[in-house]
Amino acid sequence: MTPIKPFFLWKHLNKLRWVTLSVVFSMLIFLPYAHLYQTYEAAHAYDLLADSEKQIYDTMETITSPFINDPEEDLDAIKGNTWSGTFFGLQLSDPLAVIGQIFSSLTFYTPFLLTALIPIAFTLVFGRFFCGWICPATFIYELNTNFSAWLRRAGLKTGNRRFDRRVKYLVLGTGLVLSAFSGSVVVASVYPPAIVGREIYYSIALGGFGAGSIFFVGTLMFDLLVARRGFCRYLCPGGALYSILGRFRIFRIQRIVENCNDCEKCNAICEFGLDPLRDSFGQECNNCTACIAICPTDALTFKVQISDAPDKGPGHLGRQYSKNKVGIIEAAA
Amino acid sequence: MSVVALALAPTTTRAAKNQPSLRFLRPPGALPEEEFLSRCIHCGQCGEACPNRCIKYFGLENGLTSIDTPYIIPREKACILCMKCGDICPTGAIQKVKVELEDILDKVHMGTAVVDKQLCLSWQGKSCGVCYRACKLPDVAIRVGYMEQPHVLENCIGCGLCERSCIQIPQAIKILPRKT
Amino acid sequence: MNRSGYRLQALGFRLKQSLHAFRFSYGLRPAACIFLLLLVETANAHHVLGRPAYSLNEDSNTPPSMQVETQIGDYFVTYMIFPAFPKAGERGRVNLYATRIDNGKAYSGEVTFKVRDDVYFGNDNSETLGSQLPDDSVFRQGFEFSSNGEYIITAEFTEAGEPYIIDFPLRIGPPSSIGPIGIAVGSIVIILVGVNLVQRKRLLTSKIRNAHEETP
Numbered sequence: 173m174t175p176i177k178p179f180f181l182w183k184h185l186n187k188l189r190w191v192t193l194s195v196v197f198s199m200l201i202f203l204p205y206a207h208l209y210q211t212y213e214a215a216h217a218y219d220l221l222a223d224s225e226k227q228i229y230d231t232m233e234t235i236t237s238p239f240i241n242d243p244e245e246d247l248d249a250i251k252g253n254t255w256s257g258t259f260f261g262l263q264l265s266d267p268l269a270v271i272g273q274i275f276s277s278l279t280f281y282t283p284f285l286l287t288a289l290i291p292i293a294f295t296l297v298f299g300r301f302f303c304g305w306i307c308p309a310t311f312i313y314e315l316n317t318n319f320s321a322w323l324r325r326a327g328l329k330t331g332n333r334r335f336d337r338r339v340k341y342l343v344l345g346t347g348l349v350l351s352a353f354s355g356s357v358v359v360a361s362v363y364p365p366a367i368v369g370r371e372i373y374y375s376i377a378l379g380g381f382g383a384g385s386i387f388f389v390g391t392l393m394f395d396l397l398v399a400r401r402g403f404c405r406y407l408c409p410g411g412a413l414y415s416i417l418g419r420f421r422i423f424r425i426q427r428i429v430e431n432c433n434d435c436e437k438c439n440a441i442c443e444f445g446l447d448p449l450r451d452s453f454g455q456e457c458n459n460c461t462a463c464i465a466i467c468p469t470d471a472l473t474f475k476v477q478i479s480d481a482p483d484k485g486p487g488h489l490g491r492q493y494s495k496n497k498v499g500i501i502e503a504a505a
Numbered sequence: 506m507s508v509v510a511l512a513l514a515p516t517t518t519r520a521a522k523n524q525p526s527l528r529f530l531r532p533p534g535a536l537p538e539e540e541f542l543s544r545c546i547h548c549g550q551c552g553e554a555c556p557n558r559c560i561k562y563f564g565l566e567n568g569l570t571s572i573d574t575p576y577i578i579p580r581e582k583a584c585i586l587c588m589k590c591g592d593i594c595p596t597g598a599i600q601k602v603k604v605e606l607e608d609i610l611d612k613v614h615m616g617t618a619v620v621d622k623q624l625c626l627s628w629q630g631k632s633c634g635v636c637y638r639a640c641k642l643p644d645v646a647i648r649v650g651y652m653e654q655p656h657v658l659e660n661c662i663g664c665g666l667c668e669r670s671c672i673q674i675p676q677a678i679k680i681l682p683r684k685t
Numbered sequence: 686m687n688r689s690g691y692r693l694q695a696l697g698f699r700l701k702q703s704l705h706a707f708r709f710s711y712g713l714r715p716a717a718c719i720f721l722l723l724l725v726e727t728a729n730a731h732h733v734l735g736r737p738a739y740s741l742n743e744d745s746n747t748p749p750s751m752q753v754e755t756q757i758g759d760y761f762v763t764y765m766i767f768p769a770f771p772k773a774g775e776r777g778r779v780n781l782y783a784t785r786i787d788n789g790k791a792y793s794g795e796v797t798f799k800v801r802d803d804v805y806f807g808n809d810n811s812e813t814l815g816s817q818l819p820d821d822s823v824f825r826q827g828f829e830f831s832s833n834g835e836y837i838i839t840a841e842f843t844e845a846g847e848p849y850i851i852d853f854p855l856r857i858g859p860p861s862s863i864g865p866i867g868i869a870v871g872s873i874v875i876i877l878v879g880v881n882l883v884q885r886k887r888l889l890t891s892k893i894r895n896a897h898e899e900t901p
Contacts, residue, residue, distance in 0.1 A: 214556035256548035277543035356570035360547040383564040
């Protein structure tokens, strides 16, 4: 039987993902500095700037001068963060921002609804891709996961509890109800990507972290001490919304049972604690492709389909895995 | 009986909405307070668009509902009425305002300036007039009379440039934020 | 976005108010417009405060001051420190202005200023700065601190037999670099390490216990 080879690019998508995550994160750091530069420029008072401010001005001038003529106007092209941003006149917003605002104001403000159209369309096609490919908090959370693996190797025990994944839908619902009652978009205060975007801006342009940074550090500690990637898996309201929207996503990762050797590396690498080995991705999968990248036998690939394949049983290359989840780990140990 | 008040520095002032100890303005063109809060998604774009960096963001000092919402302390940095924050606001919490007199008078209601004649140098006989010269709407929002004594007119929109510029310490002209 | 159009609008706006202010005759309008284009630009460039205010430092046009406003008893009190960031070895000033809430009349008696260290425990080294009479209705007390730190300034006055004592914080020198967030992060890290150590110890004891149970 000829082995089925997945398209070669899928294996490298994980690298591309880290590139996009890094680009988004570095943009969030760049934009506040760009704004500072704009304010110094608007003031027309270079001589009055403090030395550190002059340094920022000079650096930003060097970086941006090849691309723009008038920093005061031209740097307005890109503003904001992943929660809501402006790109060359196109305004994009997180769907959670739109839903949250609908609940808090109890009205539909069409221009704002339209800003979430593109993200929603992408989510319907690619599922929860925001969580894996764009979210600036993911960038830190995945580094945090690596840090926790490093700690474990050094002999420290980190948390690896599992909870019910449906808790986050409860968080989403509660957040929206609270938004409606308080008349303020409170989900924004418990949504890490929004917090990260804001806090980076506060710390650079306004001279200090705000209250949200404490919450964010709390989620990092939760991930480290209680459950790996716990906030995204079990608590994130945005993740819940994206999961619902991505339930019938068209692009899915699937297992090629003929190539699989049951090594379970995919399950170990999966940040969201899913079970690719048993063909169970579900609505939570964020198409991050880490499992494809790590699979030693090219047994995972992308398929265009609106539902997961049923459990195909043990891989044809490998030993039988037991239906009991712990079984294979014990057998390996 | 002794009355003791412990006031914290402005950055950590704890007080309820529109208390005199936390006198703040919303950005120009902002909807009335309650509607503004229900519309604002706390994205921070208004502050990032402000060329004067006068828009700052609340922590917990004004209650949970206004966490991460924009505000202006006019004495520290006042609004220069460029209206970029309204242009960029995605939710309409800050309305789009044309940089034209009619539109500004129509939509911008941040507050009203109030002159304290006991403090004002001009009213104390030392001709000053700095507030009048700082005003972006001279003779529309503020008028000066004998000895450059300032009179605030009813068209004042409360941008705070006069308060920012007042050379008296403490400032003799203050913006009272609008009450709604 | 049409930023070029925006700029023109802004200029038109300035023009309009200038016309309004200077009341140029309408017959002269075109000439006045050209003239004003030049005039308004230069006027704005040198305008004391129409331009953006840059940073909160002593070089900005109006030297800023730190301000606290509060209500106490019958009075509405404004308190300001000048300059905004006083340093040790440099002269600074406390300005206190108290008006009655009911009729807005400024307090005109005498105010005594005291200073003490802002400490939670122990000796707080109280010292009297001086007593001041109003100058333009404002009580101005000069100070010069020899060392950086956190202080509390107390203003005292008596009105209608009731003593008023108002405490204000004053920081001399740069703020501490750690700050509340730093403390929070630090304590979380300490908790993390502590929990890990405890868990490790517990793991070790249970291992030893298991080994003991298995050997006999």
